[in-house]
Amino acid sequence: MKTWHCWFAVWAIIECGNPVHAATDNGVVVERIAGQWHLDARHADLPRLLDMVAERTGSKLHYSWLPAPEVTATCVAVDAAGLLKCLFGNSVNMAVRELPLATGKTAAASEIWIMGSTLGAANQAATSQCQSSVSAAAAEAPAKELAIATWLQQARSKNTGERLQAVSELARLNASSDDAAIRTALQNAMADSDSRVKLQAIGGIASRDGEEAVMQPLAQILRNGNAELRLMALDYIETDQTLLQMAARDADQAVRDLASLKLEQLAQPDR
Structure with a gap:
């Protein structure tokens, strides 16, 4: 359980009221009504949508890739x-730190890290473009063995998106299945050429065996990976103070901030 995550309740309806601080842009509306933020988007560009959320709420967003x-x-x-x-x-993890209330602002703002290592398992609407190789029969088959066989085969695909989806599913299954084939596939995927696939595999092994089982590849990423990959790797480092302290000295500001946040949480007595 990532105790440093900070979640808030959301509702998928729009309440009646007079809109204030409204912003519209290419099918997106972001407005504040009666003390709550309302967002309505129709086939909106996701990076632009996130920019609008950050701009309107006064928050800072960090993310490495989008699904x-x-x-x-x-x-x-x-x-x-x-x-x-x-x-x-x-399915997506976030780390949240509150920012001081800006002058003239009435709503609190936050600095938010969206963990790219978990976005591969995001909602179906966000990953539907990667599902073409999974037959309808396999998707609907009740037999767990058939589903596992499908993902094991897709994990060897030459298409990066298909491998990402397959490894994400295998990582989820590994948390509850003691299956040697799944574990082998995840171990192989830790050497994948795509950083997103690699981090999903690391997370899948860590979910069953703990972060100690993947400390070596995580340490390698923190030393040699690019800034986006280093930020993603931090999602799986919860208790290793040596790695967190190394990341707290990183050249990238977002990596340093997230590592410092985790070290602060570790230092709390109730941790």
Whole structure:
């Protein structure tokens, strides 16, 4: 359980009221009504949508990659973190730190890290473009063995998106399945040429065996990976103070900030 995550309730309806601080842009509306943020997007460009959320709420967003170029959603939340939770679903992890209230502002703002290592398992709307190789029979088959066989085969695909989806599914299954074939596939995927696939595999092994089982590849990423990959790797480092302290001295500001946040949480007595 990542105790440093900070979640807020969201509702998928728009309440009646007079809109204030409204912003519209290419099918996106972000407005504040009666103390809550309302977002309505129809086939909106996802990077631009996130820019608007950050701009309107006064928040800072950090993310390494996104699962889809566009999104359709209707969300209501008390802050930016709640809107993002609504957009990406329960499978995506975030770290949230509150920012000081800016002069003239009445709504609190946050600095938010969206963990790219978990976006591969985001909601179906965000990953549907990667599902072409999974037959309808396999998707609907009740037999767990058939589903596992499908993902094991797709994990060897030459298509990066298909491998990402397959490894994400295998990582989820590994948490509850003691299957040697799944574990072998995840171990192989830790050497994948795509950083997103690699981090999903690391997470899948860590979910069953703990972060100690993947300390070596995580340490290698922190030393040699690019800034985006280093930020993603931090998602799986919860208790290793040596690696967190190394990341707290990173050349990238976002990596340093997230590592410092985790070290602060570790230092709390109730941890």
